Amino acid sequence: xxxxxxxxxxxxxxxxxxxxxxxxxxxxxxxxxxxxxxxxxxxxxxxxxxxxxxxxxxxxxxxxxxxxxxxxxxxxxxxxxxxxxxxxxxxxxxxxxxxxxxxxxxxxxxxxxxxxxxxxxxxxxxxxxxxxxxxxxxxxxxxxxxxxxxxxxxxxxxxxxxxxxxxxxxxxxxxxxxxxxxxxxxxxxxxxxxxxxxxxxxxxxxxxxxxxxxxxxx
Numbered sequence: 001x002x003x004x005x006x007x008x009x010x011x012x013x014x015x016x017x018x019x020x021x022x023x024x025x026x027x028x029x030x031x032x033x034x035x036x037x038x039x040x041x042x043x044x045x046x047x048x049x050x051x052x053x054x055x056x057x058x059x060x061x062x063x064x065x066x067x068x069x070x071x072x073x074x075x076x077x078x079x080x081x082x083x084x085x086x087x088x089x090x091x092x093x094x095x096x097x098x099x100x101x102x103x104x105x106x107x108x109x110x111x112x113x114x115x116x117x118x119x120x121x122x123x124x125x126x127x128x129x130x131x132x133x134x135x136x137x138x139x140x141x142x143x144x145x146x147x148x149x150x151x152x153x154x155x156x157x158x159x160x161x162x163x164x165x166x167x168x169x170x171x172x173x174x175x176x177x178x179x180x181x182x183x184x185x186x187x188x189x190x191x192x193x194x195x196x197x198x199x200x201x202x203x204x205x206x207x208x209x210x211x212x213x214x215x216x217x218x
Contacts, residue, residue: 013063014056018045021052021067026082026135031089034058039079039093043070051078053093053108053116068116069108071095077103081135081189086142091116094132094146101130101151105144105162121162121169126151128173129158134189134200145174145198147186152176156184156205159198159216174198175216179205183212 013036016022021040028038036056043049053069071078077096084092090109097103103124108116121144124130130151137145144162152158156179161172177184183202190200198216206212 014065016040019043019049020065021054023047025080029083029085031085037068037083037085037091039082041078041080043067043078049078050095053079053083053091069118077131080133081146083108084136084138086138092121092136092138092144094136096133097124097131101126103130103132103148105132105136105146122171124148124151124171126155128152128171129160130155133187137190137192137198139192139196145190145192147188147190147200149185149187149203154179157186157202159186159190159200159214174218177202177205181205181207183214 016024021043023041024038025041026039028036030036039053040051043052050071052067052071055066055068056063079093080096081094090107092105092107095104101124105121107119107121110116128151129148131149132146133149134147142164146160148158150157153176156177158173159175161174162169182205184205185203186200187203188201190198192198196218200214202212202214204211
């Protein structure tokens with residue numbers, strides 16, 4: 001939507017079409033130059049495939065769509081969450097872990113030839129978390145935070161952190177949901193405050209079984 005006097009008007013800058021990506025589930029993010037980045041859940045005809053990461057940039061006043069990464073991860077499921085940037089201009093995203101609970105967090109590095117290179121930072125198992133639907137958050141030190149909807153000690157989901165130690169990414173479970181009054185099944189992402197506390201929501205659990213808003217405190 002664009003401001004036009006007191007009236008806002010809509011401008012479609014891209015229409016998705018199956019093999020070039022379809023069914024974007026999450027919101028988008030911007031870089032410093034105003035380019036738009038996002039994800040789609042599928043990348044094949046009939047809602048198949050594992051999705052794409054895309055970029056939209058303006059060239060001579062027209063928006064140009066470009067797939068920067070095909071998520072051909074063989075059963076890893078497409079991304080329900082969007083992308084985030086770090087201070088170096090690298091992108092981070094997730095796949096939700098279709099069937100096998102093999103959700104992933106991955107990083108995309110921009111290359112000098114205009115392509116992006118993927119590195120999988122962590123592949124989840126059922127014990128450390130299963131199915132990521134929400135997006136990620138990143139702190140000033142480059143640590144990454146998110147939630148899983150299932151898995152963990154009680155199969156009610158987890159809050160996790162990924163930190164880089166000497167070039168190796170380490171996963172830390174910050175909290176295992178018990179599935180009762182503390183909540184269960186976090187489908188959304190998380191945010192951080194200036195103290196490093198993590199905030200989010202659960203779809204289920206809580207005192208009435210209708211979900212919670214939670215804070216995880218270091």
